[in-house]
Amino acid sequence: MKNKFLFIYNDLVRMIQQGKINPGDTLPSEHELTNRYESSRETVRKALNLLAQNGYIQKVRGKGSVVLDHGKFEFPVSGLTSFKELSNQLGQDFQTIVHELSLEIAEEGVREHLQCKRDQKLWKVVRSRQIAGEKIILDKDYIREDLVPALSTSIAEESLYAYIEDELKLDISFAKKEIVVEKVTEEDRRYLDLLDHEQVVVIRSYVYLADATLFQFTESRHRPDKFQFVDFARRTKA
């Protein structure tokens, strides 16, 4: 392990997940942890802040760090979890169907979303996601071709993110997402098993790399009865 504070963080997460520390208990004090991990207090505090940010503990001044009941919420996903990661977590049988994979000049609307030059070529990837035999999610990705020069159907069937991060070594850093409900389109009807639903839940994501360049825009359209989103929000300080 390279970073000391990450080691401490992972160690504590493991203990909480294994139930060696129970919800409602308090963690050892920062002073105590400083001794146990042979580190400075600021390093311990860095680890504890990570735990707090991720909903494992709540720090209370004058008392200590209280362990929260994290399990109730742990399955998905506020963040950048990809469809494949999610499917693996849920242990469902799932499948990805690639409907379109093309390289084209950005259309008007998409170009605005991606804030790119007029002649920027973009990959357009349209995929539907099938879970337990039903096509439930339609993903439309637009990716800057100057950053990802090659794509293939087999990559799109696996995980785009895995390819982009592991193969191309691009460092995905953060995303901004918008969730709205919209009327179904012709495309939705063509690629999804909609039953009699007239609306879909649409998540639009803007994905940034670690160097702050915006490189991907994704529209993910979900059948409403199968949609769930979990968010963990800390109060922002005045």
Place this chain on the structure above:
Amino acid sequence: MKNKFLFIYNDLVRMIQQGKINPGDTLPSEHELTNRYESSRETVRKALNLLAQNGYIQKVRGKGSVVLDHGKFEFPVSGLTSFKELSNQLGQDFQTIVHELSLEIAEEGVREHLQCKRDQKLWKVVRSRQIAGEKIILDKDYIREDLVPALSTSIAEESLYAYIEDELKLDISFAKKEIVVEKVTEEDRRYLDLLDHEQVVVIRSYVYLADATLFQFTESRHRPDKFQFVDFARRTKA
């Protein structure tokens, strides 16, 4: 200003919002800011980390802190923004209608959500929110009576959060939220202007105090065409 790092944070936010620093520019280096604010580097870094967390900048090793285009996303709201704050921000004309305010023993289902004792009395508050003449949101709040002993219709018409935080001095710290789409209920039809919508977007929130006690459960039911949610998610480190 009490906290130095908050002063630095607010100062930089102001400069970004006023356009004194433009998206794409880099902030002065940490060393430079250390001089400018006459503080230590760790304090400057604390302020910069806050800026990064809130989507104002992206820090790039070896280069600097790049200012992002924050404006595009700035209106709402991943977090604990109350209806009243939101309405104020959007400058809409809005109104709250209190349908029910009662004190009762927790029902089975709600008790499970709130993880409270069997005989715990709870406030139940049912309100609809009217924006531009249309009743669009139905809020059902359940609040532990031992923590909030008194409530009134006039408080419910204003802001519950303002009352709880400013008057009772309870310190609301964070919330976990779940978003799903559900069929409309009889209650929805009674209290909302649903037009011909058959489904509503439901946000269930679990609200915690700073001392890590869970004290409120809220179900917020939105007409789907008027629903929007914005999330800003940083990649969590392995």
Place this chain on the structure above:
DNA sequence: GAGTGGTCTAGACCACAGT
């Protein structure tokens, strides 16, 4: 008063980008 977490400092060494 003793113990807790919150803030701040001054200094060190490292990893990375650009020249």
Place this chain on the structure above:
DNA sequence: CTGTGGTCTAGACCACTCG
């Protein structure tokens, strides 16, 4: 090489909780 941000340390003082 220089300048940038990332990590870590040892120590200080403060604000809060609880017995």
